Amino acid sequence: MTHPRPLAGRTIVVTRPAAQAAPLAEAIAAAGGLPLIFPLLEISPVADLAPVHAAAARLAECALAIFISPNAVEHAWPAIQAAGGWPAGGPIPAAVGQGTVKALAARGVHGCIAPTERFDSEALLALPALAKPAVDGKKVLIFRGDGGRELLADTLRERGAQVDCIACYRRQGPSGGVAPLLAAWRGGQLDALTVSSSEGLRYLVDLLDAEGRTYLAETPVFVPHARIAENAQSLGLRQVVLTDGADAGLLAGLHAYNWPHDE
Structure with missing residues (x-):
């Protein structure tokens, strides 16, 4: 029992x-x-938010916007709002984990693609929307913390995507x-x-x-x-x-x- x-x-x-x-x-x-x-x-915003605001302003030009974590959503969102919100017909939103999907949905961003079993960059890269035919020649934004893993960006560049990584928060120990x-x-x-x-x-x-x-x-x-x-x-x-x-x-x-x- x-x-x-x-x-x-x-x-x-x-x-x-x-x-x-x-x-x-x-x-x-x-x-x-x-x-x-x-x-x-401990999570805090990056000192220089100008690159985050610049990225938010060009969301509509991108085919894909990837958020690495709920923290990425939280710390990028003020800049996205300041730029007019999520653009209609804008990029496909993508996430590594389901917590990030929920964070985007809570802000009105739906249709997010994400792995359903393993929650890591490798699983995200295995999805059809990130395969070479889907991203070749396309602009991709990755919102993440400072010093994140490079696998996702490097692999997408190998597949022909134009990738910008935007650090919107920083991490430090206790x-x-x-x-x-x-x-x-x-x-x-x-x-x-x-x-x-x-x-x-x-x-x-x-x-x-x-x-x-x-x-x-x-x-x-x-x-x-x-x-x-x-x-x-x-x-x-x-x-x-x-x-x-x-x-x-x-x-x-x-x-x-x-x-x-x-x-």
């Missing part, structure tokens, strides 16, 4: 950026868990230090982490001292993508649990996990 509160008494760290942490934290709490929100990435995590670990009150960013995980490892890294290496870390799992293992984490994508996959993985001393 399935326990109605499968995470009862378990403290689970939610590491999504602050603006996106609530849905997973609430789902963990509903399952009896104790969510500890500890964003590994500015407040890791004391809350260390305190929870030392008190035996940290059962698992959910991690949805390889970059955020690297920030965490860099911030931890030897004691903290020892704790992290032995703590179950739930990740929704194989690439993050590989990076976690390369950083010395020994209990990496690969789940299905997005919050729903992380939550299902937490529910299914064989927690120690579980009756």
Whole structure:
């Protein structure tokens, strides 16, 4: 019989950026868990917004506008609004994940193309709308964070597209230090982490001292993508649990996990 509160008494760290942490934290709490929100990435607008406004002004000239994340939508949208909103008959909107599709839909942009299973650049590039016949000679805008992966842009350029990458937000590691995590670990009150960013995980490892890294290496870390799992293992984490994508996959993985001393 399935326990109605499968995470009862378990403290689970939610590491999504602050603006996106609530849905997973609430789902963990509903399952009896104790969510500890500890964003590994802090998101802020880029210092120079002129390129974002310039890109928004030429949306109508483009065949495709790709948004890498909900953060990209949030931080590009003021410029798009200032330029008159989403152009009628404008570019096909595209996204890497379903959270970004929802962020666009909430702003009235529908018909977004996105992968339905794996949520990464590789899956997006596999869609017919990004194949060479569809993009050859066409203008493409990619709205993303600073320092994002180059695979998407490079591959589209190889397929003949004219690609502009627009950094509309910046990411940095936690500015407040890791004391809350260390305190929870030392008190035996940290059962698992959910991690949805390889970059955020690297920030965490860099911030931890030897004691903290020892704790992290032995703590179950739930990740929704194989690439993050590989990076976690390369950083010395020994209990990496690969789940299905997005919050729903992380939550299902937490529910299914064989927690120690579980009756």
